[in-house]
Amino acid sequence: MSKKIRLGILGGGSDSLIGILHRIASAMHDKYQIVGGVFNVNHADSLAFAKSIDLPSHRVYKDLDTLVDKELKLPQSERMQVVSVLTPNFLHFPMAKKLLENGFNVICEKPMTTTIEEAKILQKTLQNTKSVFAVTYTYTGYPMVRQMREMVLSGAIGKIQKVDAQYYQGWINPIIHDAKQRSSIWRLDPDKSGISCCLGDIGTHAFNMIEYVSDLKIESVLSDLNFVYKDNKMDVDATVLLRLNKQAKGVICTSQIATGEENSFIVKIYGDKAGLRWEQENPNYLFLMEEGKALQVLKPGHTYNSELALDGTKLPPGHPEGIFDAMGNIYKGVAKAVSNEPYNPAEFPTILDGTRGMNFIEKAVESHHKGNIWIKIENT
CATH class of the missing domain: 3.40.50.720 (NAD(P)-binding Rossmann-like Domain)
Known part of the structure; x- marks a missing residue:
């Protein structure tokens, strides 16, 4: 057996x-x-x-x-x-x-x-x-995202001042401009997709990523959504201002009508000592930015990385890993939990992350429909 x-x-x-x-x-x-x-x-x-x-x-x-x-x-x-x-x-x-x-x-x-x-x-x-319950916020499985989190937690960038997540795609352009298609796909059907398309699909990734790498909580949001057509009930573009605990502020910009974009997910976090930037389309590079110093580029597989990042790296330095590997790391973390092996809680998103993601979607949509006002997110 x-x-x-x-x-x-x-x-x-x-x-x-x-x-x-x-x-x-x-x-x-x-x-x-x-x-x-x-x-x-x-x-x-x-x-x-x-x-x-x-x-x-x-x-x-x-x-x-x-x-x-x-x-x-x-x-x-x-x-x-x-x-x-x-x-x-x-x-x-x-x-x-x-x-x-x-x-x-x-x-x-x-x-x-x-x-x-x-x-x-x-x-x-x-x-x-x-x-065990896991939610596949896949990008948390990338080694350099995990390294980003560990550097923030260690104080490498100092007190967080601003967070910025941009997730741009263009795939829905051919669909949204065709009345028949936009009324027939499930992602633009509230009965099948929920109350949001863009925020529900990719905005929730950005929300989760900010909380994952910063270890802060987003406490309130102010959003402006774009539906393009009056007969379209689902957002396909969104900008959300953020207020986090510990006086940090930020923004999430998401779009599925960003013409020509493929899967451009960029996360930036700025402290009072340094900043960090990660780009999903170049996932093996983590950029460390410090005032008055040359830009540093950190890569997976090197011993300067954290234990969490190294555990998520299968290959020696210089061998690129990607989205399959990131999802594989989440499955690996779940396997440890199911088998009662020791594991780092950051190895896979949990039901609490899923609940906070739904909280974000609903409050951001509510903010837009109430005239772009600040709405508090429940502390679930």
Whole structure:
């Protein structure tokens, strides 16, 4: 019997952008074995996909209810231990809740739910279990993001004065300007995506990243959203001013109509001693900026990096690692938790991060609709 963690997957089939990322990440550190799941709402398509990746068909189920029922009838030594939820946003909450209620550990895509109320229900559900719950804010898995966090915590840049996160994409441009397309995709459908498109999809990454690297809490927000067309109910561009604890201030700029941009996620944090900058499209470089000194460039794999950063680095210096590796580090952290091994809490985002992400989305949308006013974020 394999000692690997038995992994099930919901969603992530052949037409899924995110599915291959999770499958490769789970295999990366030899900690998991995919044993089955529900890969598509159409059972025949799910079976065909399972066959294409060489999975046996007997644990490819028609729906989640069947999965839970059948898996719980298996001996504990055989049943799925962790289930990854890779479905559209509106399914995250009911699926995660049912899995937790039946004793499964959960890895959930973001945003964790579609409302803050759902997020709080999940928190309470988790409290009544011994399960592990992770939210895939993937970028926290990059070694140099982890190095950024450790340098801030060590006081290397001094007292934080300003934080700045910019996340620009242009992918929705062809869709938003076509009336038929913008009324048909799930990301612009509030019933499936929740109350936000841009903030819910990429703004929540920026929010989480700022709190992760700064170890501060965003306490209130003032936002201005852009919908482009009156018949479009979902934001596709957003600017959010931030007030954090310890007198720090900042801004989050996110857009899916930034023409020509691919996945430009840039995080900057400025202290009274120095500043740090990281760019997702060049993830192996962390820039240290100090007044009157030459710009320093830190790279992964070197002994000058922190233990947390080095633990997330698989290769020697000079061998680039990327998004698959970042997600792999999150799966690696969850594996440690599930196996009751020692781990750093910064190795994977938790349900608390997911709840704060939903809090941010709702308060930012509320700020816009109330006339661009400051709205406090609950301390969840």
